[in-house]
Amino acid sequence: MVEAMSSQQTDTDRLPVTGEIVRGHNNDFSLGDVLGDGGYGTVFSCIYQGRHLAVKVEKYSKSMLFVEASVLKAANQRKLKHFCTMFDGGSLNKEYVFIVMTLLGKDLHRLRAEQVDRKFSMSTGLRIAIQTLEAIKELHEALFMSRDIKPGNFAPGNRLNQQHKNIFMFDFGLARRYVDKNNNLHAPRGEVGWRGTTRYGSLVAHSRQDLSRRDDVESWYYLLVEVTKGCLPWRLVTDRVAVQQAKMRARSEERASFLTGCPPCFDEILTDIDSLSFYDTPRYNSYIEKLQKVCSERGIRMNEHWDWEDESSVRNTSNLASECSARG
Incomplete structure (x- = not known):
């Protein structure tokens, strides 16, 4: 899905922006809000077929996403529990490369x-x-x-x-x-x-x-x-x-x-x-x-709430998830 690229700067190096459409091998994805960014890359939100996803994009000349894609491919083949699913990926004219994967919470x-x-x-x-x-x-x-x-x-x-x-x-x-x-x-x-x-x-x-x-x-x-x-x-x-x-x-x-x-x-x-x-x-x-x-x-149960979970927000988000599922 994502291949190795040159480490040299290209004249066309750039990152896409919110609202832009990126074209993968299998589907097109509309980039939503920016979830995080750095010098060489940005992570966008994306909703595709009712599923909440993340699109990780890096500048073509600086990207190491081919390594990430290799790891996720190996993990997905083994159906590993603690790894994101990689849904798609691609590149555009030596401008940027991207992968589409599971949306996560805060680190x-x-x-x-x-x-x-x-x-x-x-x-x-x-x-x-x-x-x-x-x-x-x-x-x-x-x-x-x-x-x-x-x-x-x-x-x-x-x-x-x-x-x-x-x-x-x-x-x-x-x-x-x-x-x-x-x-x-x-x-x-x-x-x-x-x-x-x-x-x-x-x-x-x-x-x-x-x-x-x-x-x-x-x-x-x-x-x-x-x-x-x-x-x-x-x-x-x-x-x-x-x-x-x-x-x-x-x-x-x-x-x-x-x-x-x-x-x-x-x-x-x-x-x-x-x-x-x-x-x-x-x-x-x-x-x-x-x-x-x-x-x-210590009487700790594995399914207890995490410290960052607020019970009222848990209920509200669960209702939102049900609504999204119904609309999807």
Whole structure:
């Protein structure tokens, strides 16, 4: 659907605007409101045949959407739970490329920032942790790794599509297949430069070495602590070396303070993650079972409201969804 393109700037590079029609391989889509934008791309809302969708558009010369399309295609073939459905995609005269996919809610980074004290409850935090690790496991089973696990790349589904209880992973611009054409694991390439986001990058990433599945899970661990405890010790540090040193201290002399208020199994999970080698398959199920046990012990039900859900707005949006369905 979406093919690789040149990394060189073209004279025709541009992004479409609200109201414009983009033509995919199978259908035409009218671009609605802007949901988000950046230097090279914009995400638009779109309603097609009664379904609420998102259209992600990037400038032709700068786009990495072919990587995202490859990941979503692999995920959709496997019918993976935590991944958007890709409905269509295409490009226009070397101006822009786009993909049409499931519409999601606000990402977890924005949702946490909107909470009192920028903190989720333990119920919401633990359930987020379980679902995000399930998503990482699914991605790895599809033979890709993210290399940029962070709250900003996860979001709940949209209530209008009745997917609000499910957390989705999205944005795969740094994703890479970790096996060759014969499904053999790639050997580490040595120093490859920085990949990821400083706050959540693994210790291996800080060393600028090649990443593997264990590094995705280490990044998830920082997400786990942040969404349950409310913050990471290095949250205000911008210097990458200083962040690396803080992560190392969190494993030694500052480990107790790092995990203050966290369930005891967090310590066990960190120890296990740190024991993994480049070639190891992370023990996803073991970590999930530990977190599910904590939920059970605390009486947390998996279908509870998320912290960001307001019961009155839930009822109103549910009525709107029913009306949309009837009109569709």
